[in-house]
Amino acid sequence: MKPEFTSTSLDYSRLFKIANIVTSIGIILVTSGGSWDITNHILNKPETFFAPPHAMLYSGVGIALLGFTLLFVSWQKSQKPSQFSRGIKITTIGIASLLAAGPIDFVWHSTFGLDGLLSPPHLVLIAGMGLTSIGALANAKVFLKGSEKPSRFIIVVSMIPVWFSVTGLFYSFSLPFSKTDYFDFNPNPIFAAGFAAVAYPFLVTVILASSAILSKKRFGVASLVGASYLGIMTLSAVIPNHTLIHTIPFYLANIIPIILGDYVLSRSKTTKHVMLAGAIFGSIFYFLYYPLITYTYNEITLDKLMWPSLTSQIYFELVPLVAPFLIISGGVVGALGVRFAQKITS
Numbered sequence: 001m002k003p004e005f006t007s008t009s010l011d012y013s014r015l016f017k018i019a020n021i022v023t024s025i026g027i028i029l030v031t032s033g034g035s036w037d038i039t040n041h042i043l044n045k046p047e048t049f050f051a052p053p054h055a056m057l058y059s060g061v062g063i064a065l066l067g068f069t070l071l072f073v074s075w076q077k078s079q080k081p082s083q084f085s086r087g088i089k090i091t092t093i094g095i096a097s098l099l100a101a102g103p104i105d106f107v108w109h110s111t112f113g114l115d116g117l118l119s120p121p122h123l124v125l126i127a128g129m130g131l132t133s134i135g136a137l138a139n140a141k142v143f144l145k146g147s148e149k150p151s152r153f154i155i156v157v158s159m160i161p162v163w164f165s166v167t168g169l170f171y172s173f174s175l176p177f178s179k180t181d182y183f184d185f186n187p188n189p190i191f192a193a194g195f196a197a198v199a200y201p202f203l204v205t206v207i208l209a210s211s212a213i214l215s216k217k218r219f220g221v222a223s224l225v226g227a228s229y230l231g232i233m234t235l236s237a238v239i240p241n242h243t244l245i246h247t248i249p250f251y252l253a254n255i256i257p258i259i260l261g262d263y264v265l266s267r268s269k270t271t272k273h274v275m276l277a278g279a280i281f282g283s284i285f286y287f288l289y290y291p292l293i294t295y296t297y298n299e300i301t302l303d304k305l306m307w308p309s310l311t312s313q314i315y316f317e318l319v320p321l322v323a324p325f326l327i328i329s330g331g332v333v334g335a336l337g338v339r340f341a342q343k344i345t346s
Contacts, residue, residue: 012078017154019070020139023091024157026064027133028232030098031164033057034125035236038117038292041177043241043308054105057125061098064132068095071139083142091135097128116178117171118185126168133161141214141345150215152224159225163207164232170199174296189299196296200289201282201330205337206344208258208281209274212265213345219266226258229288237291243309244291257284265338274342275335282334286326291315297322 033056040053068091075081075088105121115121140158144150172178174196178185187195208222215221230252238244238251261280268274286293294315298304301321304314 012074015070016074016078016084016139017143019067019074020136021154021157022067023064023071024067024133024136024140024161026060026062026067027129027136027161027165028157029060029063030057030125030129031060031161031168032232032236033060034129034168035164035233036240038171038175038177039237039240041117058102061102064098065095068092068132084139087135087138087142089135090131090138094128094131094133094135097124098132099128101125101128112180112182116180116183116185117175118173118178118187119183122172126165126172129161129165130169133158133165137162144214150218152215152218152221155211155214155221156224156228159207159211160228160232163203163225163229166203167200170196170203171292174199175292176295176299192296193300196289196293197326197329198333200293201285201333202337202340204285204288205278205281205334206341208261209265209278209338209341210345212262212277213341217266217268219263222262222265223255223259226262227255230254241291241308241311244312247290247312251287251290254284254287257281274338278334278336278338278341279331280334282337283327283331285330286323294318 033053036056037051037053040051071091072088075084101121101124104124105115108115108119108121137158140154144154173187174192176186176189176192178187208226211225212218212222234248234251238248257280261277264273264280265277268277291311294311295306297318298306298314301318302314304310306314
C-alpha cells in the first residue's frame with residue numbers, strides 16, 4: 001500500500017523523499033565525525049571545539065537541519081499524511097537535541113577542556129543523532145512498505161545512521177574513555193564487558209536483518225549495509241591510526257560472514273534458517289567492533305597499558321582468550337535479535 005498523498009500534495013511527495021534522504025545523510029556525517037573524534041581522543045591529538053572531526057560533525061548537523069526543514073515543509077504542504085506523523089515527531093525532537101548539543105559542547109569545552117566519551121554534551125548529541133535517524137528511518141519504512149521493489153539506496157542510507165548512532169550510545173557504556181581531570185564517568189570494567197557482549201551483537205543483528213527484511217529478503221541489501229559500515233569505520237577508526245593500516249584486510253574480511261548471513265536469510269523458509277542468519281550476524285561482533293573493542297576486554301583480561309601503537313598487538317593477544325566465548329554468546333544473542341528485527345519491521 002502506497003503512502004496516502006492527496007492529489008494536491010503529489011508535487012511534494014518527491015521532495016519529502018529527497019528531504020528524508022538528506023536528513024539521513026546529514027546524520028551519517030555526524031556519526032562519522034563522532035567516530036573520527038573518538039579516534040583523535042585515543043591518539044591524544046590536540047582537542048578544541050574547532051577540531052576537524054567537530055567540523056565534519058557539525059557540518060552534518062547543518063545538512064540534517066536543511067533536510068529536516070524541507071521534510072517538515074513538504075509534509076505540511078502535502079496536508080500531513082498520517083503515516084508520517086510518528087517519524088516527523090521523532091525527527092523534530094532529534095533535530096532540537098542536535099541544535100542544543102553545539103552550544104552545550106562549546107560551553108563544556110570552554111569550562112573543562114577535554115571531555116570524555118560519556119559526558120552531558122555527548123549524551124545530548126547522541127540522543128539527537130539517534131532520534132533524528134530513527135525518525136527518518138520510520139518515514140523511509142512507509143515508502144519501502146509501499147514499494148514492490150524497495151530501494152536499496154534508501155535502505156542503506158536510512159540504516160547506517162541508526163547503526164552508528166546507537167553504537168555511539170553503546171560505546172558510552174562500554175569504553176573506558178570517560179575519565180578527565182574533572183570527572184570520572186568510566187563504566188565498571190565487568191559491566192562494560194557484559195554490556196558489550198549483549199548489546200553489540202543484538203544491534204548488529206537487528207540492523208542487518210531489518211535491512212534484509214525491509215528489502216523483502218533480496219540478497220545483497222544487508223551486505224551493502226555491512227560494507228558501508230566497514231568502509232566508514234575503516235576511514236574513521238582504522239586509517240587515522242597509521243599503526244593499524246596493515247590490519248585493514250583483516251577488518252574488511254568481516255564482509256564474508258555478513259554476505260553468508262545475508263544469503264542464508266534471503267533463502268530462509270523456516271524460523272530455524274532465519275535464526276541461523278541472525279546467529280551468523282551476531283557471532284562476528286567482536287571482529288566488527290575492532291579496534292575500539294580492544295579497550296573493553298583488555299580491562300578484564302590482560303589489563304595492559306593501552307597505547308595506540310599497541311592496539312592491534314593487544315587485540316590479537318585477546319583473540320584466543322575472549323573470541324571463542326564471544327562468538328558463541330554473540331551467536332545466541334543474534335538468534336534472538338533477528339526475531340526482534342522481524343517484529344519491528346512488520
